[in-house]
Amino acid sequence: MxxxxxxxxxxxxxxxxxxxxxxxxxxxxxxxxxxxxxxxxxxxxxxxxxxxxxxxxxxxxxxxxxxHPRLTEAVTQQMTRGYTFGAQHHGEIELAEKMIEVIPGAEQVIFSNTGSEAVQAALRMARGATEREKIIKFEGHYHGWQNNMLVSNHPSPDEFGTTVPDCGGQPPSEYALTLTCPWNDLDALGAMLDENRGEIAAVITEPILVNGGSCMPRDGYLAGLIDLCREHGAVSIFDEVITGFRIGLGGAREYFDLEPDLSIYAKAMAGGFSMSAVAGRKSVFDALVDGRTGHFGTYNGNPICVAAAIATIEALSExxxxxxxxxxxxxxxxxxxxxxxxxxxxxxxxxxxxxxxxxxxxxxxxxxxxxxxxxxxxxxxxxxxxxxxxxxxxxxxxxxxxxxxxxxxxxxxxxxxxxxxxxxxxxxxxxx
Ligand SMILES: Cc1ncc(COP(=O)(O)O)c(C=O)c1O
Incomplete structure (x- = not known):
């Protein structure tokens, strides 16, 4: 070429x-x-x-x-009505209702712009809802570029079992509350939850480890992870930035017939426009509703991206x-x-x-x-x-x-x- x-x-x-x-x-x-x-x-x-x-x-x-004609038409139509309002509009209700309809177990949603942002929103809600600070993530899993999550994505063998930053400029204080666990190993997760009893706010996982080579979860692993979280009072989070709307309309929840507390969506959700969301259990979103924590963003619910997401989900629903x-x-x-x-x-x-x-x-x-x-x-x-x-x-x-x-x-x-x-x-x- x-x-x-x-x-x-x-x-x-x-x-x-x-x-x-x-x-x-x-x-x-x-x-x-x-x-x-x-x-x-x-x-x-x-x-x-x-x-x-x-x-x-x-x-x-x-x-x-x-x-895609349907997506182009929806976005073009919205362009003639306004780019961004910094205020509410009909589309965000329509999209929220559509997501709740197609994502198994989703009771409410919030919107943001990128996967990285939605991950941070989910972690903050989990911390707000549990009043705990520590987060468990897994080796090889990517959840965006922020300091608390860009750790142990490509650990070398001598780094297995530890939390290590993936690039320079990441001070240890910013990932001190992130614990890294081997994936697909319920015993290891159970042991980590036991060692940190009462301190883990959330466990976050890619349901299929696409970023680490599309590894599939072992039979019963994801269900076991959700059960362990429930037992320990931690919020279970599926990072569906890749799997959401890609492996099925209801993403990994539908594919594996599972309902974690929260799931995170971006990428395929809006067919190429910058849009992300967290969906899940109302009891976690209550931490936002009653003011225990907050969620912000100038472009959240941007009408053009919302129009793109609605059109994408409709086209994928055929x-x-x-x-x-x-x-x-x-x-x-x-x-x-x-x-x-x-x-x-x-x-x-x-x-x-x-x-x-x-x-x-x-x-x-x-x-x-x-x-x-x-x-x-x-x-x-x-x-x-x-x-x-x-x-x-x-x-x-x-x-x-x-x-x-x-x-x-x-x-x-x-x-x-x-x-x-x-x-x-x-x-x-x-x-x-
Ligand atoms: C599983 C997962 N989570 C989060 C992110 C971060 O999303 P974004 O690049 O939109 O910030 C990505 C990006 O590739 C991802 O694959």
């Missing part, structure tokens, strides 16, 4: 825009950060004239693809949408597994959000197991796919959207077979 124009824009950007990109995660997705010109359905087009078949979906939000997306994703997973032949490879996750891991015998159940994968081959495969115009995310992550169809499947199949064939041959076992 040509990238001269992107390269020249990136060099120019680096002179005025620190790092050249707008979030650290975008720096190494492709060899040169790509500059986009436009998108259409499941495709986008960069400044060098390349057409990309998009399985990155803007890191999750573009579940309806680009320029019969068969999730079945088609899951079928599409599972077809790709099967193609990848088949093309791998004798190579060790597993795919993990669901049909709409999944990872592939070279070098593993069985689906990993935690970040510790994901770290055993053969990243070198994984990175080479992603690069080979990108050479063939298939855009997916680092670490072997794929997102499927509602506009991926039959035409795309055929193109992906050809690219997978060629990309697998172009990998370095499997090395013969060495004799000792």
């Amino acid at each position: 040509k990238s001269d124009e992107s390269k020249s824009l990136y060099d120019r950007a680096c002179r005025s825009l620190a790092t050249g990109v707008s979030t650290g995660f975008r720096r190494n997705v492709t060899p040169v950060p790509l500059y986009m010109e436009r998108g259409a359905g499941p495709y986008f087009y960069d400044v060098d004239g390349n057409e990309w078949l998009d399985y990155g979906l803007a890191w999750g939000p573009l579940i309806l693809g680009n320029n 019969p068969g949408v999730y079945e088609r997306m899951h079928t599409h994703g599972h077809a790709i997973r099967e193609m990848i597994e088949r093309a791998a032949g004798d190579r060790k490879l597993v795919t993990t996750g669901t049909g709409t959000a999944f990872h592939l891991h070279f070098g593993l015998d069985k689906p990993p159940a935690s970040i510790r197991e994901v770290m055993q994968a053969d990243d070198e081959t994984g990175t080479a495969f992603t690069a080979n796919m990108q050479e063939r115009g298939i855009y997916n995310l680092p670490g072997g992550r794929w997102y499927v959207g509602a506009t991926h169809g039959e035409r795309e499947i055929e193109r992906v199949r050809v690219a997978i077979e060629a990309s697998m064939a172009a990998l370095r041959p499997i090395s013969a076992p060495t004799e000792n």
